[in-house]
Structure formats: C-alpha cells, structure tokens
Amino acid sequence: MTKLLIADDDTELCQLLQEYLSQEGFDITVAHDGASAAQLILNESFDLMVLDVMLPNMNGFDVLKEVRKESQVPILMLTARGDEIDRIVGLELGADDYIGKPCNPRELTARIRSILRRTETDYSSNKKKLRSIHLEDLYINPGSREALVNNEAIKLTATEFDILYLLASQAGELVKRDDLSEKCLGRSLEAYDRSIDMHISNLRRKLGTDSHGDERIKTVRGVGYQYVSHDT
Secondary structure, rough: OOEEEOOOHHHHHHHHHHHHHHHOOOEEEEEEOOOHHHHHHHOOOOOOEEEOOOOOOOHHHHHHHHHHHHOOEEEEEEEEOOOHHHHHHHHHHHOOEEEEEEEEEHHHHHHHHHHHHHHHHHHHHHHHHOOEEEEOOOOEEEEOEEEEEOOOEEOOOOHHHHHHHHHHHOOOOEHHHHHHHHHHHHHOOOOOOOOOHHHHHHHHHHHHHOOOOOEEEEEEOOOOEOOOOOOH
C-alpha cells in the first residue's frame, strides 16, 4: 500500500484528509509539527509527503530544505491560496508540486496520483524501456534515477530528474514548455504558470556550466528549452 505522510497542524483538516485518502487506498501517517515531520520522513519509508508551509517548531520550507539534503522523496506543498511567493519558494527548494489551501480532497488525490505516476510508473515499471544517456560529462541512469556530472552525483528532485531526462533525451532539439509541463508535471500549463521555469532554474544551478563554460540548458524565449550538447 502506498504510504503518505501528511504534515499539517490543522488537526481537523488532517482528520478529513486521513479519512478521505484512506478510502482511496492510501496508508496515512500524520505529523502536526515540522520537526516531527522531518524526523518521520527521513527515518521511515514513505512514498510521498504532503507538507504544509505554516508548521510549528519548523516551517514547511525548513522541513523541505532538511529533507532535500538526504532524500528525493516526492513532496507536494500545501500553501495559502493565491500566495505566489510561497509556491515559487517551494518549487525553488525542491517541491514537486503545490496546491492551495483550503484544498479539495479530490484534487489533492489527483495531484498525489499524478506525482506517483511520474515517479513510479514512468520510471520504475517502464525503466527497462528507457535508455541511459551519456552527453559529454553528463550521465543519466533512468533505472536508478541518478544523474552524474563528472562522475559526481547531482541531487535532483523527482520533477527535476524528469525534466532533465526529457531534455537530454532530445538534446539539440527544442522541447516546448507545454510538453514539459504535461509530461513532467502531469498537467497542462496554466496562464502565468512559472513552475517549469523554476525547475529549469534549479537544474541550471545544480548542473553548472558544461566543459566549454556554456549554459547546458538554452532558453528559446516564449517557446521552451533545449539541452545543448556538443556531442550532437
């Protein structure tokens, strides 16, 4: 059974989500403060964490930063409705998706399943169908979901790995932002949606420049992105 950790100090909301998600077939554990959530997610085995931003002891952003030092477990952030800054910061720190509060349990369930499909179905069940990619100093293994630059592992979120793999598998070609959103975020691109751009920014920072000192991912303004490789 898929194990979820819900980190939220709203006990009434937690009870509602626990009942709803349990009926949907998930095994639910709840934490009501940030410190407990960080300890649980790092010491026990979970498939995904739903993480509120405003938590006692340690806020959601700090929990996210601590988790990303050691784990790439999928994380869906809960943020105040319409708070764009919270969403952007969460994505910059490595969250895989976000949803506003108060949330519709059905939408939350759909987004959880979308993330799990990307991280489990696409790359676990079908990993044998995916090829490893070697472009100059970049090596990507879809089976182990590892990305290495100069033989050093790069810590990527599940979404960042998906975006990098898609771009690298089509190195030298333009990949539209719409395609990146649908294939890597599991949803259509919305108006003023900067999620993909935030993930690309994180990838650039983590990957660094190539052996020629050039940016690895080129922006095609208003259209999409291209992984630049001198091998192609």
